Amino acid sequence: MTIATENASSSSTAEQTTRARRLKALGGWAIVGALVLVGVFVATQVGVQMPDRRGALDPEGVGDSGTMALAEILDDQGIDVEVHRSRSDALAAIDDDTTLVMANPFALSDEAVTDLIEPADRVVFLSSSTHLLALLGIGTNAAPDSSPVSAACDVAEFAEVGSIRPDRLFTPSDGVEACFGDDEAAAVLVDEHDGTTRTVVEGARLFSNAYLAEDGNAALGLALLGQSERVVWYVPSYADSDIEGEMPETLGSLTPPWVTPAIVLLILTGLAAALWRGQRFGPLVEETLPVTVRASETMLGRARLTAKAGDAAHAGAALRDGSLRRLARRLGLAERAEPAEVADAASDRLRIPRGSLHELLAGHLPADDAALVDFARRLSELEHAVDAAAHDTKGRE
Template sequence: MTVIEQHDAPASTAERAPRGRRLRSLLGWAIVVALVLGGVFVATQVAVRMPDQRGSLDPESVSDSGAMALAQLLDDQGIEVSVFRSRAEARAALDEDTTLVMANPYTLTDDGITELIDPADRVVFLSSSTHLLTLLRLGDNAAANPSPVEADCTIPEFANVGTIRPDRMFAPGDGVEGCFGTEDASAVLVDEDDGTTRIVVEGARLFSNAYLADDGNAALGLALLGQTDRVVWYIPSFGDTDIEGEMPDSLGSLTPGWVTPAILLLMIAGLAAALWRGQRFGPLVAETLPVTVRASETMHGRARLTAKAGDAAHASEAIRDGSRRRLARRLGLAVNATAEEIADAASDRLRIPRGALHDLLAGPSPTDDPSLIDLARRLQELESAVDASTTVERRPE
């Protein structure tokens, strides 16, 4: 029975060794597969999210040029803000108690703009172009006036806005009322006709996250967009344009869509293989130096470096530290005694004023070589005097 057990034990040990190697190999491949799948997921997310379409006056953008602060301000006032990036969805969301808000719809044709704003009773353009002013017959451009201006018009919602600093002024057209400026140049154009309201303002800076808190910008934003219970905010983009045109072929358009994910996958797989097969460094091992460096050589080397750097303050501190240590030992004080304690003990021993020794042992550092030499000489004289007094005290009577 004993003989059988002795023969079976090595066989079982030999069977467990290959099994352990197989488990480690499977674990390594599992890690590689997990890394590859994670890389594919990241690459897919990057491909889906780019390019980023959030830009100026975007209510979902937190950048300085975005308008998320204004959207949150409206939400705090109980006004529902719905953001759309499709003109068809934005048009379908309009009703009688809704304000349609957008920046200059430069990606739409004249027919597309008209089709979008026709169902809306109240439309606010947060930026405009000369073509849009002409299309809506609101007016024309006027000379800019960066000075603060007030409402100065009959629109009731602008009564408590205060002053603003507009970046652009407009000349009102026939039947269009201008606010925040003069009769010939106004920052806000309001056209009310047959129950519909069309408003134009250049708000790229006024309503941005960076400048909304300045002057009366926030109050103006609430006055323009807070007159209805709901705001439909349309974001123009080339992805939602109705302008027909042919784009020239580029390298990006000619490249198949799977090329970029394949390159990223190969890079991640190569990195994973390098990490898997790479040799890891072990723990640090302390070893003795092959030679012994004498303390005097170290001292001279540091002295040369200090002299080359011209650091008189650092050199004086080293000289003072050595003098304080030697004086403390000779005066029977602790090694870590302070400069004040050493100066008091030395003044009692030598019968000289304490103030002079305080400045000598812990005073201002010298700034040049002559001052450093004078300090070293005075410290040497102090040590010699203490040595002499100690020798006299120890001499037998």
């Protein structure tokens, strides 16, 4: 009887131990599942609340460089603002009482720019390149000066604007009205000819969300864009470029379709063999290093020195070097590939002629702050365009 009681007691203890282990294992898996669900929930909320990434001077951009605040002011004044990212849609939306607004259309050919602005009686360029100034025949670049200036011209809509602090000035051509400056350097150029009005202004420092409330910036934006009942706001991008190039044959297009599955199968087989035959070498041993160095200290120090010296060319070289290394990785090139090689690979990815990006990635560096802002914006837009093209390529595959 005693032996039977002891056996029953030990059997009950073993069952309780097994049950406890099972409960402990289930509890651990429950915690893991809860953590996964919490992570998915947080990631979903962040994705829902995060604003769309928009470029500079984008009327739907809520960041510091966007112009959503100006678009909302126009809407509050009863002006219908239509945002178009396709030049064909923008061209179709233009009528007799419309103001066509756009930043520098860097991705369009001269013919496409001319065709787009020709039917509009009023066109406002919120930024401009040297090439666009020459195409319009409206003026040239002048030395920058951020001193406050008032209208000082005969354009009636600027009478109540007040003073502004521009970061880029232009020298007007003959017959072009120069406002907010003088005949040698002005922030706004107005060319009225045969019933049409072409206006050029650098709006990155005037109309972006971060600076719109300063000085008379908002009043100037309303004076420029609020002279008609409708505003057709065209947003240029590489995706809407009319510059087409032939896509050269690549290794992927020449590879037979069975090669990729075979490579994947070999990789999986190798991983399985490594897990099967691999040996553990024991736990890792932690070792405290004698010195801890922050990698950001050198970067921040150099950035402060560059900003203090006002060396736009040095800053532009640093920006371009970072963009070249990131583009090289995204395009499958060596990290230290030549700029011309990266430019040609990016042109192939974007389906534009080779040589289109040589000036940006291997040409002259910006000489002043205004050119540096435009240079940084174009580098950022190029990286976004390459990323988008890569995603589109993967989606088609």
